[in-house]
Amino acid sequence: MDCKTSEPRRGPRSEDTLPASAASAVKVVIVGGFGVGKTTLVGSVSEIRPLTTEETMTQAAVGIDDIAGVERKTSTTVAMDFGRISVNRHLVLYLFGTPGQERFWFLWNGLFEGALGAVVLVDTRRLEVSFDVIGRLEDRGVPFVIAVNAFPDAPVHSTAELRAALDLHDSVPVIHCDARDRGSSRDALMTLMRYLHTLATANLEPQ
Amino acid sequence: MSGEPADGGTDRIGRRGGQWEGGPERLYVVSAGRGARAARPELDLVTLIVARGEPGPDCRPEQAAILHMCDYPLSVAEVSAYLRLPFSTVTVILAELLDSGRIEARAPLPAATLPDIEILEAVMHGLQNL
Numbered sequence: 612m613d614c615k616t617s618e619p620r621r622g623p624r625s626e627d628t629l630p631a632s633a634a635s636a637v638k639v640v641i642v643g644g645f646g647v648g649k650t651t652l653v654g655s656v657s658e659i660r661p662l663t664t665e666e667t668m669t670q671a672a673v674g675i676d677d678i679a680g681v682e683r684k685t686s687t688t689v690a691m692d693f694g695r696i697s698v699n700r701h702l703v704l705y706l707f708g709t710p711g712q713e714r715f716w717f718l719w720n721g722l723f724e725g726a727l728g729a730v731v732l733v734d735t736r737r738l739e740v741s742f743d744v745i746g747r748l749e750d751r752g753v754p755f756v757i758a759v760n761a762f763p764d765a766p767v768h769s770t771a772e773l774r775a776a777l778d779l780h781d782s783v784p785v786i787h788c789d790a791r792d793r794g795s796s797r798d799a800l801m802t803l804m805r806y807l808h809t810l811a812t813a814n815l816e817p818q
Numbered sequence: 819m820s821g822e823p824a825d826g827g828t829d830r831i832g833r834r835g836g837q838w839e840g841g842p843e844r845l846y847v848v849s850a851g852r853g854a855r856a857a858r859p860e861l862d863l864v865t866l867i868v869a870r871g872e873p874g875p876d877c878r879p880e881q882a883a884i885l886h887m888c889d890y891p892l893s894v895a896e897v898s899a900y901l902r903l904p905f906s907t908v909t910v911i912l913a914e915l916l917d918s919g920r921i922e923a924r925a926p927l928p929a930a931t932l933p934d935i936e937i938l939e940a941v942m943h944g945l946q947n948l
């Protein structure tokens with residue numbers, strides 16, 4: 612019996628429900644700077660329209676205006692877009708797009724915990740945004756692949772140049788992709804899975 | 819442009835030098851009176867939630883909404899999105915529902931160090947069929 616029938620029903624459309632047999636889920640993180648195509652990639656391969664979940668953080672603000680020792684708090688809310696792929700009747704893959712800038716890293720604790728790996732979306736016009744992200748993933752031991760999103764006005768670098776600029780371990784795959792294209796986005800995910808598979812079979816520590 | 823936060827393209831380029839600033843605490847937005855239990859099961863963004871039954875007359879609107887939308891499995895992230903509530907708020911409500919046995923939580927597959935090969939093969943197979 613409903614507690615409150617006036618409330619409109621919220622939840623997935625019937626075509627967006629998972630089968631009752633869905634037993635467990637895994638996740639992959641799509642990480643990159645603003646406007647690099649995270650949501651686009653998620654949307655290209657997702658079986659549902661991308662949804663948004665929010666997280667909020669407060670932090671004591673450190674600043675020169677902290678006279679009198681009064682602690683100010685700043686609050687940051689970050690929206691994360693995500694999508695879903697039903698792998699089979701039992702297993703579901705979720706894809707989370709998250710901003711790569713350092714100030715959003717508070718999101719990362721829960722997000723990367725148990726994640727299979729990450730796709731780092733790189734915009735060659737702002738390569739430096741990826742530096743911190745890559746360092747952070749390496750520190751956390753999260754395996755990742757690099758997907759270079761092709762924007763028309765972006766400088767073209769060879770894979771070797773990119774590898775050098777990003778200081779990547781030789782084994783880290785670098786691919787070019789168009790996040791707007793379903794096949795291309797799927798290939799990026801597939802590259803990550805193959806890479807993870809190689810790591811798992813070789814039982815190597817990701818670098 | 820004006821007022822927009824600088825987007826990385828500043829002088830902060832030292833990539834391995836970037837220090838993680840001592841783990842800022844997450845804010846658990848807890849509405850009045852909804853104390854979180856100490857021994858709360860870990861809820862991940864991709865923990866699948868399934869209702870164990872219809873909402874009773876005693877439950878609050880957001881609890882009822884969750885029980886309705888989880889008649890089939892739904893991830894915590896999706897519950898958060900459909901309720902338009904932050905993840906940390908949703909986990910508090912879900913913990914209460916778990917405590918009272920009204921929902922079941924299906925934990926994500928652990929990827930302790932490296933993911934299981936069988937999981938990866940299943941995912942690759944699934945992607946091939948996209």
Ligand SMILES: Nc1nc2c(ncn2[C@@H]2O[C@H](COP(=O)(O)OP(=O)(O)OP(=O)(O)O)[C@@H](O)[C@H]2O)c(=O)[nH]1
Nearest residue numbers: 645646647648649650651760761762763789790791
């Ligand atoms: N040319 C080209 N444009 C793209 C590609 N991927 C995304 N775009 C465009 O870039 C713009 C930003 O894409 P989003 O997917 O919103 O980027 P985002 O990373 O989610 O952005 P934020 O969430 O705002 O940080 C959109 O207009 C996309 O159509 C790509 O591979 N090639």
Ligand SMILES: [Mg+2]
Nearest residue numbers: 649650692708
């Ligand atoms: Mg986005």
